[in-house]
Amino acid sequence: xSVKKGELIVLSGPSGVGKSTVISExxxxxxxxxxxxxxxxxxxxxxxxxGVNYNFVTxxxxxxxxxxxxxxxxxxxxxxxxxxxxxxxREKLEQGVDVLLDIEVQGAAKVKxxxxxxxxxxxxxxxxxxxxxxxxxxxxxAEEVIERRLEKARQECRESVHYDYLxxxxxxxxxxxxxxxxxxxERCRAxxxxxxxxxxxxxx
Amino acid sequence: xSVKKGELIVLSGPSGVGKSTVISExxxxxxxxxxxxxxxxxxxxxxxxxGVNYNFVTxxxxxxxxxxxxxxxxxxxxxxxxxxxxxxxREKLEQGVDVLLDIEVQGAAKVKxxxxxxxxxxxxxxxxxxxxxxxxxxxxxAEEVIERRLEKARQECRESVHYDYLxxxxxxxxxxxxxxxxxxxERCRAxxxxxxxxxxxxxx
Numbered sequence: 001x002s003v004k005k006g007e008l009i010v011l012s013g014p015s016g017v018g019k020s021t022v023i024s025e026x027x028x029x030x031x032x033x034x035x036x037x038x039x040x041x042x043x044x045x046x047x048x049x050x051g052v053n054y055n056f057v058t059x060x061x062x063x064x065x066x067x068x069x070x071x072x073x074x075x076x077x078x079x080x081x082x083x084x085x086x087x088x089x090r091e092k093l094e095q096g097v098d099v100l101l102d103i104e105v106q107g108a109a110k111v112k113x114x115x116x117x118x119x120x121x122x123x124x125x126x127x128x129x130x131x132x133x134x135x136x137x138x139x140x141x142a143e144e145v146i147e148r149r150l151e152k153a154r155q156e157c158r159e160s161v162h163y164d165y166l167x168x169x170x171x172x173x174x175x176x177x178x179x180x181x182x183x184x185x186e187r188c189r190a191x192x193x194x195x196x197x198x199x200x201x202x203x204x
Numbered sequence: 205x206s207v208k209k210g211e212l213i214v215l216s217g218p219s220g221v222g223k224s225t226v227i228s229e230x231x232x233x234x235x236x237x238x239x240x241x242x243x244x245x246x247x248x249x250x251x252x253x254x255g256v257n258y259n260f261v262t263x264x265x266x267x268x269x270x271x272x273x274x275x276x277x278x279x280x281x282x283x284x285x286x287x288x289x290x291x292x293x294r295e296k297l298e299q300g301v302d303v304l305l306d307i308e309v310q311g312a313a314k315v316k317x318x319x320x321x322x323x324x325x326x327x328x329x330x331x332x333x334x335x336x337x338x339x340x341x342x343x344x345x346a347e348e349v350i351e352r353r354l355e356k357a358r359q360e361c362r363e364s365v366h367y368d369y370l371x372x373x374x375x376x377x378x379x380x381x382x383x384x385x386x387x388x389x390e391r392c393r394a395x396x397x398x399x400x401x402x403x404x405x406x407x408x
Contacts, residue, residue, distance in 0.1 A: 122394065128404050157401040165389070166397040178392050185369070185389035188382050190326065193370040197361040200332050 006093040007186055008115050009033075010101045010108045011179070012160075013123030014153030016135040018169045020053070022123060023102060025176040030183070034092045035100045039065065042080035045140060073103065073110035078148070082107065098183065105156045112162060119186050121179060122163040126170045128154065210297040211390055212319050213237075214305045214312045215383070216364075217327030218357030220339040222373045224257070226327060227306060229380040234387070238296045239304045243269065246284035249344060277307065277314035282352070286311065302387065309360045316366060323390050325383060326367040330374045332358065 013019045027035055040054045041062050050056045057065075062081045065071055074083030084101055092099050101111065111118050125131035131153055135146045160166065165182050169175040186192075217223045231239055244258045245266050254260045261269075266285045269275055278287030288305055296303050305315065315322050329335035335357055339350045364370065369386050373379040390396075 121392075124400060124404060128406070131404075154405045157404040160394065160401055161398075163394045165392040166394045166400055167392055168400060178388060181385040181388035182392055184382060184385035188325075188369040188371055188386055190364065190367045190370045194365075196328060196370055196372060197364055200328060200335075200361040201358045202332070 006034075006095070006097045006099055007183065008089070008093060008099050008101070008111070008118040009183065010103060010111055010118055010120045011123060012102075012104055012108050012120070012156070012163070013169070014125070014131060014156050015149045016131055016138060016153075017123050017125050018134065018172065018175075019102060019123055021172050022169060022175050022179070023100070025172050026100070026179055029176065029180055030098070033098045033100050035102075036084060036089055036092075038082055038084055038102065039071075039074075040080060040082045042078075042082075072114065073107040075104060075106040075110075077104055077106075078145075078152075084111075105159045105162075109159075109162050119165070119182065120163040121165045121167055121182060122156075122160040123167050123169050123175065124157060124160070125153075126168055210238075210299070210301045210303055211387065212293070212297060212303050212305070212315070212322040213387065214307060214315055214322055214324045215327060216306075216308055216312050216324070216360070216367070217373070218329070218335060218360050219353045220335055220342060220357075221327050221329050222338065222376065222379075223306060223327055225376050226373060226379050226383070227304070229376050230304070230383055233380065233384060234302075237302045237304050239306075240288060240293055242286055242288055242306060243275075243278075244284060244286045246282075246286075276318065277311040279308060279310040279314075281308055281310075282349075282356075288315075309363045309366075313363075313366050323369070323386065324367040325369045325371055325386060326360075326364040327371050327373050327379065328361060328364070329357075330372055 011019065011023065023035065027033060037051060038054055039057050039062060041057060041059045044056055062083065065083065066074060070085060071083040072086040072089060074081060082104065084103060084107065089099050108120055112120055128150065132150055135141065135149055167175050167178045215223060215227065227239065231237060241255060242258055243261050243266060245261060245263045248260055266287065269287065270278060274289060275287040276290040276293060278285060286308065288307060288311065293303050312324055316324055332354065336354055339345065339353055345353065371379050371382045
């Protein structure tokens with residue numbers, strides 16, 4: 001393994017938890033991180049741009065990518081496909097660049113399976129009541145969709161046992177601060193720094 | 205396990221690496237950390253105070269503590285005993301206070317054996333040449349002692365595979381910054397925050 005290999009960081013969290021805001025904060029603090037934009041078949045929300053929030057593709061195109069094995073992971077969620085392209089990520093990691101993925105629980109589990117060294121971070125709301133308030137404040141979903149999202153959130157929290165870290169998104173600054181600490185700490189993992197002790201003992 | 209249980213943090217590093225300075229920096233940034241002062245039978249160096257740098261005790265007293273099983277770990281190093289008292293540490297951890305231990309490699313391995321959840325951090329010099337310069341600059345040891353310390357440092361680096369993290373003490377600010385990140389990240393470990401997801405899914 002190359003000494004300078006980048007970290008693969010997976011960030012998940014229930015819909016409405018404020019993941020996009022935390023990611024923006026994170027990327028402005030760590031401009032060296034490559035944020036991998038996912039592919040999806042869902043419709044863009046107001047303010048979302050193709051190639052920025054997601055690569056918006058048709059169902060036909062997405063199914064072609066699945067068939068051609070071009071995806072690191074993909075999942076279907078509330079009737080839409082979401083997936084991550086493998087090629088660019090692999091290149092960035094080899095160049096020593098840290099890569100951030102914003103994917104949901106099923107996808108994250110698949111990434112961990114294929115890349116056990118990936119760092120999985122799950123963003124949770126301070127409480128389910130606060131998540132409900134945030135979803136209502138967003139004002140984009142019907143009551144029925146919100147209820148479905150809350151139930152999905154509970155289920156995702158139950159499945160979050162596969163994650164390495166849990167970060168509470170109470171305030172954006174605190175949450176992104178904790179994630180920055182996690183990334184800094186992961187760089188210090190002894191298993192990733194064996195070359196440093198080898199150079200001390202003269203085995204390099 | 206109590207939700208508020210403190211972290212047991214073990215910091216090791218070869219003689220001359222600058223551990224005391226890093227610890228001072230760390231403790232001034234995190235005044236809530238309890239620094240466990242080790243017991244030793246070695247002579248105090250100039251500027252060292254009893255109960256601050258070490259609890260300096262006689263060989264007889266130390267051997268009484270061993271016999272009474274009052275030590276979490278102890279080791280003999282360059283002809284002197286070094287050890288950690290168990291009682292205070294246990295109390296602090298139960299109160300939710302993070303405890304920092306400054307102990308060497310053999311002792312750290314024993315702590316990890318008894319407390320697998322302890323966080324082991326190994327501080328290394330940027331190079332063996334720089335360590336040699338630092339030992340000479342300290343001007344307290346004869347050339348022969350320095351040579352012995354350098355050989356011991358190489359050996360400790362070889363044994364540092366049991367550590368969770370490796371931090372290079374290039375500058376004190378960078379090294380203590382990395383350690384602060386490690387401590388912040390360890391608080392976010394999913395295994396230590398299961399109570400948070402339980403409260404979300406309503407199982408608390």
